[in-house]
Amino acid sequence: MDEDLTVALRLQEEWDARAAKRAARETLSLVDPSWELLDPNPNLQGLFVQFNDCFFWGRLGAVEVKWSPRMTLCAGICSYEGRGGMCSIRISEPLLKFRPRKDLVETLLHEMIHAYLFITNNDKDREGHGPEFCKHMHRINRLTGANITVHHTFHSEVEEYRRHWWRCNGPCQHKQPYYGYVKRATNRAPSAHDSWWAEHQKACGGTYIKIKEPENYSKKGKGKTKQPVSTVENKGTFTHTLLSFL
Incomplete structure (x- = not known):
């Protein structure tokens, strides 16, 4: 009997600990500093699904989101190919791997706002950060405690x-x-x-x-023949970059 009671008490303690952890997760701001310890390396797709359900009414299910291992001059980019076309979000792995978790969260949410405006055909401001964008930006900031902005300045990482x-x-x-x-x-x-x-x-x-x-860059390039670079302009494609430099 005593052994059964001990087991029951231990299980109850474990259950209470899990419940407390779940409650903490549910009440924490998306950018609370404790997330840096609770979930320092979040799954990008998991964050996207969570944010889509919570802040975009599930409308972004067809949007593609991926890490970009080679994008070094912008933190995030959202591309949309015309009405009914593919909407794609790319997040810079090289830039954001140096940054706190909250910068990934805010960059992703920034690009998701663009995606939402694209797929709902509400992207009337071709500059990308007009009244509609700001309306959703302020809405999500109020709900989450985040600080989504029109531009992010990751100058030190870009310079690197x-x-x-x-x-x-x-x-x-x-x-x-x-x-x-x-x-x-x-x-x-x-x-x-x-x-x-x-x-x-x-x-x-x-x-x-x-x-x-x-x-050692010149040594690495010896023996290789560089292919000519061609550029193709697709007039039906609109691309937004969160941060870019010449």
Whole structure:
């Protein structure tokens, strides 16, 4: 009898502990600091499903969400291909792996608002952050304690990946704010493919010379033939990026 009572008490204690943990999870703000210990490496798909049910009335079931292992210049991106097309969210693994859990939560929610506006054909503001976006942003912030914003500034993480540097040898090397520098995460030299190139050629006319790259980068590239890069413009596709830099 005593043994049965001991077992029963132990089971009750375990049950009470689980119930307390569940209650804590349900009452915590989405960005409460304790989440960093309770769930420091959340499952992206799991968060998406949870947020879709709680904040978007289950309307985002057909939206694709994935980590992007190579996206280094923006924290999040949401793409939508026309009416009735595919809506896709990409979250930057390289940038957000350095950040607290709350930054992932707020970035994902930001992109989910864009997805919701896209698929409900309520994306009237083509700049992406008009009244409709702000309405949902403020609604979710009030409900969750999050601080979703129009823009996130992960400057230190972005800078960490910008290891290919060029500098112009013309007059612009003496002018603010860039002093002739162009820094990128990929080995893509400044060229006519850049929107600002024609203006630079007219105002400065200098030549960009590479001055810095990742250690041993040139050795790794030996023996490989680079394929030409082609760009295709799809006029039926609208893409929103949460954060981008030249």
